[in-house]
Amino acid sequence: MRSRITARIHGVLERFFPERRLFLRSDTETRFIRLTSETQLVAWTGSIIVVAWTIIATAILLMDSIGAGNFRAQAQRDQFTYEQRLNALSAERDARAMEALAAQERFTSALQQISIMQSELLATEEKRRELETGLEVVQATLRDTMRAREEARREVAALSSENQNEGSASISDDAAGTVGLLASALADTASERDQIAADAEFAIAQAEEMQLELRLLQERNDQIFRQLEEAMLVSVEPLDDMFRAAGMNPDNLIEQVRRGYSGMGGPLTPIQFSTRGGDPDPDALRANAILTAMDRINLYRIAAEKAPFSIPVRSNFRYTSGFGPRWGRLHAGTDFAGPIGTPIYATADGVITHAGWSSGYGRLIKIQHDFGIETRYAHLNAMDVRVGQRVSRGERIGAMGNSGRSTGPHLHYEVRVNGNPVNPMTYIRAGQDVF
Known part of the structure; x- marks a missing residue:
């Protein structure tokens, strides 16, 4: 088969x-x-x-x-397209930097103007107090003069009445002498009365001039107060917005800074323009409100130095990776790419708590700031600080590198609040509108 x-x-x-x-x-x-x-x-x-x-x-x-x-x-x-986007971002960053520089210059100019206006305000207030004292003296003199004039009038009337009652009797030589003395006294009294009347008219005229000068001075003080209040409003509102944009409560922040205040002289002390008691002086209330705003600006300045509102890289760079999920896990910071050796700066005042090698971070620097904030600078090529060293905002701490688990030269920058990572760009964008 x-x-x-x-x-x-x-x-x-x-x-x-x-x-x-x-x-x-x-x-x-x-x-x-x-x-x-x-x-x-x-x-x-x-x-x-x-x-x-x-x-x-x-x-x-x-x-x-x-x-x-x-x-x-x-x-x-x-x-x-990516290069065009990078160029646009670079131009926008430069524009923001120029705006921040201009805002800082305006802020400095406003502080200088506030200082000048405060000096003028104190000088005009001192002059106003002197005018008030002089006016009180003139009014007291005028009242004494008016009383003396009335007493002289009453004495002249009494003497005239006595002369009329004794006119029918025989006048002796002694009586004639007395009448002469009375006539002389009446003449002196009349002359003194006329002088008192002239002094009273002069005092009234001077009082009216002082009232006019006091009113003009009050108007000038009011203008100075308005300018100071506007300057305070323009200066305080951007700072309030900056801290709120960073998720920080300005009032709580101010209280924390005030409790830890260690500057020379302490916070500004309220002033009193009136010592006569009674209701508070409106000018004193306005002046104290301005001093309170100036104190708030000063505390804001201290807080801004201690919070990471600055940017860690000032040379040319590009953003390569932002905060958020990446490859199935959280990317806890922002990456700034640039050449190896690019200077890295501290973004706020603080103390170095780590400066060495750390697993995937490579060469890592940690800075502990106030308000429970910590910043981290990873993948460095060099470190210029040591543990325990205190650094200021804008101080160079290292150089960009490619150490650790990295695909290219860049800085991995983190911000942690009470140990929890937050988006660093929240602080950087908030600070760009002011600094």
């Missing part, structure tokens, strides 16, 4: 692939190679497979080449 099937298959192959012989002749003999139908079928099948594989491989290579060209073109377009 098997031989029949084999013979039938061989017969079918014979029709398509008849048996052939390949003769090989030499000088002495002739040999041949017999190519059976099965051998020809195997050779033909192998050739077809080789040709088909060649066609398929060529097609794959052509498709890969076309796809690679498209990918390169797309990559070039993406790179061009």
Whole structure:
């Protein structure tokens, strides 16, 4: 049965692939190679497979080449778009830096103007107190003069009445002398009365002039107060907004700074312009409100130095990765890419708590700030600080590198509040509107 099937298959192959012989002749003999139908079928099948594989491989290579060209073109377009975006971000950063510098200059100018206005206010208030004292003296003198004039009038009337009652009696020499003395006294009294009246008129005129000068002085004080209040409002509101944008309560922040205040002289002391008791002086209330605002600005300045509102890289850089989920896990900071050796600066006043190697961070610097805030600077190439050292905002602490688990030179910058990572750009953007 098997031989029949084999013979039938061989017969079918014979029709398509008849048996052939390949003769090989030499000088002495002739040999041949017999190519059976099965051998020809195997050779033909192998050739077809080789040709088909060649066609398929060529097609794959052509498709890969076309796809690679498209990918390169797309990559070039993406790179061009990315570079344009980086240039736009760089221009925006420069504009923000210029705006921050201008705002800082305006803030400094406002503080200088406030200092000048405060000096003028104190000088005018001192002058006003002197005028009030002088006016009180003039009014007291005027009252004494008026009383003396009335007493003189009463004495003249009494003397005149006595003279009329004694006119019918005989006048002796002594009486005549007395009458002469009385007449002389009356003349002196009349002269003194006229002088008192002139002094009273002069005092009234001087009092009116003092009242006018006092009113003008009060108007000038009111203008100075308004300018100071506007300057305080313009200076305090941006600082309030900066701390709120960073998620910090300004009132709680001020209380913490006030409790730990260690500057020379302490907070500004309220002043009193009136010592006569009674209701509070409105000018004193306004002046104390301005002093309170100035004290708040001073405390804000101290707090701003202790919170990381600055940026750690000031040279040219680009943002490569932000805060948030990345590759299935939290990226707890912001990456700033730049050349190796780019200076790194502290973003706030604080104390170095770590300066060394730390696993995936590479060379790592940790700075502990007030209000439970900690900043971290990772993948550094060099460290210029040591543990326990106190640094100020803007002080250089190291250089950018590629140490630790890093794919290229960059700074990994973190901000942690009470141990929990927060977005560093929240503080940086908040500070860009003021500093």
